[in-house]
Amino acid sequence: MATIGLEVHVQLTSLKTKLFCSCPSDYRDKPPNTNVCPVCLGLPGALPILNERAVEMAVSLCLALKGKVSEKMVFARKHYFYPDLPKGFQISQFTKLGSSPICTGGYIPINVDGKEKVVRIRRVQLEEDPGRLVWPQGFASRYVLVDYNRSGVALLEIVTEPDMESPREARAFLEKLRSVLEHLGICDCSLEGAMRADANVSVPGGERVEVKNIGSPKEVEKALTFEIVRQTTLIKQGGKVERETRHWDSSKRVTIPSRSKEFEADYRYMPEPNIPPYYVSEEMIERIRMELPELPDERAERFVKEYKVSEYLAKVLTSSKKLADTFEEVAKTVGDPIRVANFLVVEYLRWVKELGMDIGEGLNAGYLKELFNMVDKGEITWKQAKEIVFPEVLKTGKRPKAIAKEKGLRAIKDVSEIEKIVEKVIKSNPKAVEDAKRNEKAINFLVGQVLKATKGRADPKLVREMIKEKISKS
Numbered sequence: 197m198a199t200i201g202l203e204v205h206v207q208l209t210s211l212k213t214k215l216f217c218s219c220p221s222d223y224r225d226k227p228p229n230t231n232v233c234p235v236c237l238g239l240p241g242a243l244p245i246l247n248e249r250a251v252e253m254a255v256s257l258c259l260a261l262k263g264k265v266s267e268k269m270v271f272a273r274k275h276y277f278y279p280d281l282p283k284g285f286q287i288s289q290f291t292k293l294g295s296s297p298i299c300t301g302g303y304i305p306i307n308v309d310g311k312e313k314v315v316r317i318r319r320v321q322l323e324e325d326p327g328r329l330v331w332p333q334g335f336a337s338r339y340v341l342v343d344y345n346r347s348g349v350a351l352l353e354i355v356t357e358p359d360m361e362s363p364r365e366a367r368a369f370l371e372k373l374r375s376v377l378e379h380l381g382i383c384d385c386s387l388e389g390a391m392r393a394d395a396n397v398s399v400p401g402g403e404r405v406e407v408k409n410i411g412s413p414k415e416v417e418k419a420l421t422f423e424i425v426r427q428t429t430l431i432k433q434g435g436k437v438e439r440e441t442r443h444w445d446s447s448k449r450v451t452i453p454s455r456s457k458e459f460e461a462d463y464r465y466m467p468e469p470n471i472p473p474y475y476v477s478e479e480m481i482e483r484i485r486m487e488l489p490e491l492p493d494e495r496a497e498r499f500v501k502e503y504k505v506s507e508y509l510a511k512v513l514t515s516s517k518k519l520a521d522t523f524e525e526v527a528k529t530v531g532d533p534i535r536v537a538n539f540l541v542v543e544y545l546r547w548v549k550e551l552g553m554d555i556g557e558g559l560n561a562g563y564l565k566e567l568f569n570m571v572d573k574g575e576i577t578w579k580q581a582k583e584i585v586f587p588e589v590l591k592t593g594k595r596p597k598a599i600a601k602e603k604g605l606r607a608i609k610d611v612s613e614i615e616k617i618v619e620k621v622i623k624s625n626p627k628a629v630e631d632a633k634r635n636e637k638a639i640n641f642l643v644g645q646v647l648k649a650t651k652g653r654a655d656p657k658l659v660r661e662m663i664k665e666k667i668s669k670s
């Protein structure tokens with residue numbers, strides 16, 4: 197069993213401007229170093245002005261996590277030298293030295309394989325994103341390029357207590373956090389780099405290792421799985437797990453030691469003199485509390501009441517906003533919400549795992565409606581829908597109708613055609629027919645033979661009924 201704590205960096209992508217200047221916060225796809233001004237370039241004499249909308253968003257997250265909002269918030273300088281940090285310090289928050297983060301405490305309930313667990317939040321702080329380093333030849337590059345377009349974008353750092361014990365729990369926490377952020381409408385976590393995590397992990401008998409800058413919940417699960425195996429093997433072989441910082445190489449699927457060692461005492465925190473302490477009023481907190489949208493856990497309760505799905509299905513569906521939105525949209529038009537919920541939780545999540553995707557990836561409500569419609573109209577069978585068409589939709593992004601046409605799929609609608617095949621199967625399997633007369637379960641074999649002969653194009657329910665009827669008459 198491992199001990200895992202996470203530090204998650206989340207960009208407030210819904211903000212129009214950066215944290216301390218009026219440059220647009222949407223830096224993506226802009227030519228390098230064009231989205232900058234003296235403040236976010238850290239030029240001497242430039243003064244930061246706090247973006248109050250960022251404070252409101254941070255407060256909304258704090259309330260959603262049921263944490264304590266600080267009445268007085270002080271920013272601090274965190275000193276370190278790195279090419280992505282033009283000022284030589286990052287404006288952040290700190291718990292000591294008269295500085296305080298925007299939020300302390302709080303928790304997120306997670307659900308892994310039906311088992312409930314609460315992960316406590318230590319603090320949430322507001323800080324600026326550094327610039328972006330580009331290694332032209334990956335980690336082996338001999339030089340690095342710096343793009344300051346991202347410099348100064350508002351970040352929330354969310355630090356958990358070391359409450360997680362497996363890579364799957366860490367992934368479930370990140371997925372749930374992502375769902376909360378997306379329900380709040382403060383971060384579009386699907387954007388590249390919008391949500392990054394540092395994971396602290398240790399195993400019994402070893403020191404804590406920090407794996408830095410992992411890009412998605414699915415990658416966090418992989419990196420931690422690798423790291424736990426590495427640490428346990430090392431200890432078993434008589435080695436020592438030292439306290440160190442490592443990086444996750446997602447293409448090679450290994451963690452590698454970081455070149456620089458970092459310790460908290462080195463940062464020389466001091467209060468930021470250019471930003472006055474910010475007082476969060478009771479009135480502001482109450483206004484934001486009143487404006488909070490429906491959050492994942494409340495939405496799960498509503499799903500149980502409104503759609504009569506089980507508590508388990510409701511929790512899994514709301515662990516991702518995209519999944520929950522898709523469920524509601526499809527359930528409203530197709531009807532039969534339980535069938536839609538089961539399809540998403542059982543079939544979709546199975547393919548997510550098999551194809552190595554992140555939850556929400558490849559989901560398209562319109563295509564799902566089309567798929568259900570095709571089955572309901574008898575154009576394709578349920579088996580064809582879930583085994584052939586749906587995975588192909590996920591892999592290629594093509595419409596279900598186009599895929600069915602391409603693959604020449606169609607259900608046999610002509611009952612007499614199926615009847616002929618049923619009769620043939622009954623004739624050539626006399627022993628199975630005798631068994632089936634005594635044992636209901638033995639019919640499965642005959643149904644299987646018919647489906648095989650029709651290449652899965654017949655409706656299994658109809659086939660079963662036909663076989664029963666013919667056998668009872670024989």
Ligand SMILES: [Zn+2]
Nearest residue numbers: 217219233236
């Ligand atoms: Zn700027």
